[in-house]
Amino acid sequence: MKDYDLIIIGSGPAGFSSAIRALDFGLNICIVEGSHIGGAGIMNGALTSKTMYELSMDYSVAARTDRGYRSGSLSVDFKEVIKTVIHAAKEKQYQILSQIETFSEEKNGKGSLTLEKGWAKFIDTHTISITNKDSSKRLTAKNFIIATGAKPRKAPGLEIDHKRIINSEDILNLKKFPERMLIIGSGIIGCEFATIFSNFKQTEVHLLDRAKRVLPYEDNDVSEFVSKNLENNGVIIHQTANLRTIKKHPEHLEVILDYEAGNSMVIEVDVALVAIGRVANTDKLGLENAGLKTTERGTLEIADHCCIKETEHQPHIYAAGDVTGHTQLYSVAEFQGRLAAEQIADTPCYPLDYSHMSTLMFFKPELASVGLNEKQLRAHKVPHKVAYYSNKLVNRAIAMRNTNGFVKIIVSNDDQRKILGMRAGGPQASAYIVSVAHLINQGNSLQEVLKIFYPHPSLAEGIQECLRTLSGKSIYKPEAFPDLITFKEWNPEEPE
Structure with missing residues (x-):
């Protein structure tokens, strides 16, 4: 049995980032991966779905006829789309493999990386077995990081056959564009795939929404913005509907569907995609052999520095990424993995602050968020002011002929007027949301931020004008454009 300084179970964003950070400290590391190198962050997840999204957006732009030009003969081949998506994933996988091979041998005492293919299971607190189709072996280590990610959640009473009733990991196995598709789940994943397939205009897309609006955790105006755009893109949204059953027929x-109002509807589709979230991959790790327990949700609860809670006797075992139950974002997994490696190396580090995470949602147009929204602030009874500024007034958006978007910023309703949150929709929203994340993290006040010069013409000028609206100094006034600019404030004493 070979002994390592650190064994990392899983090669996704949490696992790979922790391995490379641990390498910085000269540790000898083994990465264990049972499936695709790079995990769901690369294959059957973030990179593949976003590649497919970008291709669908390119197709959507090419199909436009309102810009003075028209494509002569536009067509799309599903097999070629999937081929391009897989090529993108493999490009990133080989970058990861190249780095592992570069550090595969110990060089001048600077540490090393080893990749073991197979499924890991704890034998005891310092030993795991690795099993694949050809062999089985045991490895030991001083420290462990569990970074096994998550898998698609199953729908109660619905069997996934991976052919006609599928989950997100089956998309790349489809042979052609479905003529009709039902997407079960109206969260981020469901809305993203609804956007992708409706962009290509080859599929009639039905979106099942159990609530009264998609993304129900967001403020109503943001949810309605997403819902309206999906419908304008051809998506049929079934709101306040529950799935009763799916009956399989040879050809369809x-x-x-049962609706909240009491009526039912029968529809015919070719494929049903289950997109109701993801659950942690912990069930086959033999955690009990290492004295570890999961929460009721199957996650591993971690302390500030990614040590697993309630494991005083095993302080050498850490967890990072989706398996921890925190927000399932690539960036969160990456940060947690690096933090765990720093803790193992006994390097001074800081606990992560999850309150200022930036989130991107790949819709048409894209949506970005950071910080708190109105619903959260009202739940915590925090006085605040909020302004909404439409891209229809932003010169760069007008020049792009793409004015479908907005900036919405919330500040504290006190003398400090600190920025608390932002939501933005439209082109390049993903690019400039991070600037507001920095402002929130630094605790900047509205007055300080208004001293900044914004380049012209840029979409970020919408941020500037939204901030000016909050201070009553905007160039374009809500009184002149009540449908494009809004301002309001809220205090806990006010009635709902």
């Missing part, structure tokens, strides 16, 4: 699926 018969879907029965």
Whole structure:
């Protein structure tokens, strides 16, 4: 049995980032991966879905006829789309493999990386077995990081056959564009795939929304913005509907939906995609052999520095990424993995602050968020002011002929007027949301931020004008454009 300084179970964003950070400290590391190198962050997840999204957006732009030009003969080949998506994933996988091979041998005492293919299971607190189709072996280590990620959540009473009733990991196995598709789940994943397939205009897309609006955790105006854009893109949204059953027929699926109002509807589709979230991959790790317990949700609860809680006797075992139950974002997994490696190396580090995470949602147009929204602030009874500024007034958006978007910023309703949160929709929203994340993290006040010069013409000028609206100094006034600019304030004493 070979002994390592650190064994990392999983090669996704949490696992790989922790391995490279641990390498900085001269540790000898083994990465264990049972499936795709790079995990769901690369294959059947973030990179593949976003590549497919970008291709669909390119197709959508090429199909436009309102810009003075028209494509002569526009067509799309599903097999070629999937081929391009897989090529993108493999490009990143080989970058990861190249780095592992570069550090595969110990050089001048600077540490090393080893990749073991197979499924890991704890034998005891310092030993794991690795099993694959050809062999089985045991490895030991002084420290462990569990970074096994998450898998698609199953729908109760619905069997996934991976052919006609599928989850997100089956998308790349489809042979052609479905003529009709039902997407079960109206969260971020469901809305993203609804956007992708409706962009290509080859599929009639039905989106099942159990609530009264998509993204129900967001403020109503943001949810309605997403919902309206999906419908304008051709998506049929079934709101306040529950799936009763799916009956399989040789050539189609018969879907029965029950609505909150009491009526039912029967629709016919070719493929049903289950997109109701993801659950932690912990069930086959033999955690009990290492004295570890999961939460009721199957996650591993971690302390500030990614040590697993309630494991005083095993302080050498850490967890990072989706398996911890925190927000399932690539950036969070990456940060947690690096933090765990720093803790193992006994290097001074800081606990992560999850309150200022930036989130990107790949819709048409894209949506970005950071900080708190109105619903959260009202729940915590925090006085605040909020302004909404439409891209229809932003010169760069007008020049791009792409004015479908907005900036919405919330500040504290006190003398400090600190920035608390932002939501932005439209082109390049993903690029400039991070600037506001920095402002929130630094605790900047509205007055300080208004001293900044913004380049012209830029979409970021919408941020400037939104901030000016909050201070009553905007160039364009809400009184003149009540449908494009809004301002309001809220205090806990006010009635709902």
